[in-house]
Amino acid sequence: MLSLAPVAAGDFDEMAAIRIEALRESLERLGRFDPVRARERLAAGFAPEHMRHIVANGQRVGYITLRPASGRAPGALQLDHLYVRPVFQSAGIGAWALDWAKTQAALQEADITLSALKQSAVNRFYLRHGFVQVGESGFDLDYRWHRPRGVPA
Incomplete structure (x- = not known):
């Protein structure tokens, strides 16, 4: 069974460990x-109010950060982190976590x-889930998921 749980400021060390484990390869x-x-x-972007632990059968297995986007994408949500051990x-x-994020975006x-x-193998994951590459920088690829227009949230 999967669920999301709130993040507290004291969860930083655990979340940093998950990030390092997930990104290492x-x-x-x-x-x-x-x-x-x-x-x-x-630490620079640690915002517990926009973060959720991903919990599987009572165990924290990852986390997701979904916040209002700024700068070049006003009116969008920014998926800053989606890490699974x-x-x-x-x-x-x-x-499952990405579907939750899409639901939040559609509601907004x-x-x-x-x-x-x-x-990174995660690029194939995002493409499979409807994201479109919209840019590129030194080490990153930028993506956007467009909420279906004309469909009630």
Whole structure:
């Protein structure tokens, strides 16, 4: 059984560990794995009010961060984090969490934007789930999911 649970400020260390575990392989492939930098990047955007633990059978297995987008995507939601511990990947947990995010976006009549590491398997995941690549930067690919227009939320 899957559910979401609120995040508290004291959950930072656990969430940093999940981020490092989930990103390690992709970052090593790019020659950019640095656990200190991974913690710093999470700390810079740590916003418990926009974060949810992903819980499977009572165990925290990942987390998702969905917040109002700023800058280049006003009126959209930004998916900053969707991390699932590798041992729990490929079991539909990420898809379940992404469906939750899409529901939240549809209720707010918003699209979803996100960035993902180049050369990461997660790029195929987002493409399979209806995201379209809209940009590229040094190490990331930028995506957008468009809420179906004319369909009541």
